[in-house]
Amino acid sequence: MLLLLLWLLSPSPVLSLNQEGLYLQGVKLGLDDPGGVLSNWNDRDDTPCNWTGITCDSLTRSVNSVDLSNANLAGPFPTLLCRLHNLSFLSLYNNSINSSLPVELSTCQNLLHLNLAQNLLTGLLPSFLSDIPNLRHLDLSGNNYSGDIPASFGLFRHLEELSLLENLLDGILPSFLGNVSTLRQLNLSYNPFSPSQIPPQLGNLTSLEVLWLTGCNLVGQIPDTLGRLKRLTDLDLADNRLDGPIPKSITELSSVVQIELYNNSLSGELPAGMSNLTALRRFDASMNDLGGTIPAELCGLPLESLNLYENRFEGNIPVSIAWSPNLYELKLFKNQLKGDLPENLGRNSPLMWIDVSENQLSGELPDHLCEKGVLEELLLIENSFSGKIPESLGKCSSLTRVRLKKNQLSGEIPAEFWGLPHVYLFELVENSFSGRISKMISGASNLSVLLISGNQFTGSIPDEIGLLKKLVEFSGSNNQLAGPLPATLLNLTQLGTLDLHNNKLSGELPTGLRSWKNLNELNLADNELSGEIPEEIGSLPVLNYLDLSGNHFSGKVPFELQNLKLNLFNLSYNRLSGDLPPMYAKEIYKSSFLGNPGLCGDLVGLCPTRSEAKSQGFVWLLRSIFILAALVFVVGVVWFYLKYRNFKKAKRGIDKSKWVLTSFHKLGFSEYEILDCLDEDNVIGSGASGKVYKAVLSNGEAVAVKKLWGRSRKEDDSGDSEKGQIPDDGFEAEVETLGKIRHKNIVRLWCCCTARDCKLLVYEYMLNGSLGDLLHSKYAYTLRVNEKSDIYSFGVVILELVTGRLPIDPEFGEKDLVKWVCTTLDQQGVDQVLDLKLDSCFKEEISRVLNIGLQCTSPLPINRPSMRRVVKMLQEVGAESKPKATTKDGKLSPYYYEDTSDHGSVV
Known part of the structure; x- marks a missing residue:
């Protein structure tokens, strides 16, 4: 500031530039401009009116607008701007303006529009902003403001738009905002507010058109007063913890176009009177606990989007x-x-996305689903649909995803349906389809995943399948496919999975398997394949699943198979002979070669030797003698086990009569079933606070039971428990938090059981393990981190991915992963940090991602970038690496990954 003051007081180098231009020159000196956006702010001009981002009044030629959005500028807020007395519009959107706003900003008395969104502003929201008398538009979104919304924000006289989304505001949602009667838009979304109810006073904002309170930690019921907002067009209360019914007053919002209520805990039925919402185009109340039937009056509205998934709706559509x-x-x-699906569905509307999966729908598919020719996604997973696929769908060239698995569909597939040009995911698994795979499949040039297992397809696999250059997965198991494997399959260089087990395939494997450089799984079990196993299989670099069992393969086991690193290896029940490769001539691989008489030998013991055969008669005699003894032994073991279990329960001091059950959901089990499963054989995890058991209940459901250590009997004077034991307040905090959470990505807490010396938490059982399990396993480098996260935690995840190490490791000593990375980088360089499994040709991009992780884990929170900034940096890395995503001939790189989760998409 001293340098700026000296510059302003010094003689002007060129006398022609007016005073406002001199002020703007001072602004330029106070900002870091790496992109040279302000390079044409030339002090040799008469006026700044032609400078980048500057607009002047046509009559007075004074500056009335400064718009430097997306200019990559950095530095403190330039207070000299407030000396431009006629300035009415100021936008520094999406820059790196840091620190806090100075009180001098309140001197910008003529400001109507102030946009400082997506910067690095910190501290408390400035209370003096309400002193700007005529301010109409205030946008401070995407900064790092914390604390409460100041009471002065209820004193704005003319404010029409207030946007504070994506900050760190952690006070309560204030009621005084209901005093700003001029508001037309109010956006407070994605702030970590303390649990708050929606203030009924917001119903006083009768001029309000947009109300966004997404992700604001809202609790309680939706107030009836919101029905007063007659001008409201957009109501978004999604991603909160609202409960109770949707109020009847919501049907009085006669102007509303969009209502977003998804991901709450709302219950009951949709209110009567929805037909009053004649302007409604989008209604999303998914991921709640709503029930009853879907009102016909709602479906009679001119809707564009209707999302009611993950609820308890019943009856017909x-x-x-x-x-x-x-x-x-x-x-x-x-x-x-x-x-049934409505017969005329799609006839009158431009349907693009249909997903009615996991219901109990039945009947035949309507003929008109693609009447308008724009249908892209057809997902009907796990229903009871029957009949044939309509011929009309074979002409639906707009389709990109088709998922019909687990229905009762039958008949032949329309030939044109096989060759839809834009489909990348084609799934017909577990139906009763018959007929052949049409040669018209050659037209499916965009197909990457072909899943047709569990049907009755017959005939040979057509040669034309070799034209699908983008095919990554072909699963056609449990059909009646016959004939040889077409040699054209070797053209599929991107193929990662080939699963055709349990068919009637015959002939020899084609030569030239080395072209399958990306093949990860090869399963041809239970067919009629013959000939020798090609030694080329041993040269496939990433193959880890090989099953050729149950065929007629003959000859030796190729020595080259020792080059593979297999998780599953099965050549059993063939006609193989000769010596085994040394690596496989071990007892551990015995099950991989069963049923191959020519491979018998003393080393492996796959079948009995001659001396063993002579003794088999005696063995049978002894076996009959031992049967009775074994029966007695089993009975004795069962009796001992029951006694031992009762002894352990007595030792644990479990008295079922003294346990208290507190449930958070409707339960189908009692505390007695849980207590019966607390056995050491059922332990699946252990930590500082206790052990975790897997409990399989009488209804077949599995739950995870977390048994917390009891309070220490040796507490110090301060009341702190021994290491490894947690006090009651820790238990109550976990119960209070998890008992209220309703989120698809957070494990559900069913109930808790308490006794005097022991506490149990009963959770939903996570079949697939935790994020940590996946991060440090091998299909981790294809995971997507796509949920909102704490910046520091997200940075740790980035470091885990780049280094391949756990957050805490004995190798680090007293350090954690973040400190280890910083120390190792400083002392040994980047090569000692990066995971050796990562491809070295991407070292530059990986190093940049590592740097992003280090920024996210900066010791000072103020130095950590915003999440939006992190995303932008990652996108820049991705954009620069795009040319490496394909080979010279335009083929996909081996880093392509397809997500085939029920409602996923391509990565």
């Missing part, structure tokens, strides 16, 4: 939904809906 002229999105998956 209203026929009236088929008459919505603008409907393009219909997502009703994971409910209890029954009956």
